[in-house]
Amino acid sequence: MVSEARLEEKRPGRVSAESRIGRLCMERGLKMTGQRRVIAQVLSDAEDHPDVEELYRRASHLDARISIATVYRTVRLLEEKGILERRDFGGGRARYEASEPGHHYHLIDVDSGKVVEFEDAEHVALIRKLAERLGFELVSHRLELFGRRPAAGHSVDEPLSRNKDEA
């Protein structure tokens, strides 16, 4: 899932070019250093919710001269810029995913730790109304479901403790 990355349409060879997130960074006027480009690449390719450690691992795979401090600094910066969103699915480490226009939620399988994404437009409206009823203007919200596949002897795998992510 990270292997055949980089074969975009442009300049075949270098990791150069600009990934989707790389483009967003430029739009916000961020200085595009080599490490930022790599991290942006990794984030653009990610279809899961990696934590910093995992991002560091993937980035190092593309370019070894990146320190974990830079990964921390970068995700923090991108979060402030609204390009990334931080998640907390339990397990200590913060996890990240690219911001997307359509609000979506997460359901975490408590047996395997896998994360399922889903959307629910009406929910947003419902939530907004809820906040208004309490006298507040909704700024943001967080909804997470924790579930388990019914029937079938649920594998007593890792109970959502360390890392682990979707299929």
Add this chain to the structure above:
Amino acid sequence: MVSEARLEEKRPGRVSAESRIGRLCMERGLKMTGQRRVIAQVLSDAEDHPDVEELYRRASHLDARISIATVYRTVRLLEEKGILERRDFGGGRARYEASEPGHHYHLIDVDSGKVVEFEDAEHVALIRKLAERLGFELVSHRLELFGRRPAAGHSVDEPLSRNKDEA
């Protein structure tokens, strides 16, 4: 809100007797030591969502010979026993509140950090159905709203960074 605690109906004088949470601990067969009794007392009296540091402060006020390590061990134990629930409202530290039968949610004022609780029975049903639609049996869920009091120049107080809790 923490000052006139301890004046329960029984044995006036010692901090003995048993608080609501203390009783729950006994029911689960936990050994009731002096420090656990004090911590249980503090938790029973709490009407907010204190973090460990705050619990330690309040407990120390009632009985100085309690170490913060014990507070950590105790909240962890009580959480495992289902007596307490851990919350994460952002700001690094975990916060706790007594488990209650009726599900309730939280709305965090992003300007002041204050927490407003509210209930919404239909939501639970709605959420459960959502999970089922995805092929899961709902184990638990988390819903948090972040809002701001509209109109009136919102005080540029502490932007929900460190501690702070409801009125």
Add this chain to the structure above:
DNA sequence: ATAGATGCAAAAGATTTGCCCAGGT
């Protein structure tokens, strides 16, 4: 050239744990 980035290692902040003593049942 120059403000902003990065690496490295040390610092910080929250929480856990080893060890040995003390206290509940």
Add this chain to the structure above:
DNA sequence: ACCTGGGCAAATCTTTTGCATCTAT
């Protein structure tokens, strides 16, 4: 008496930072 729980300090773990050095712009 016995086993669990508690204090203290050291250890862990994740994230942040100071500082000297590079590098996009």
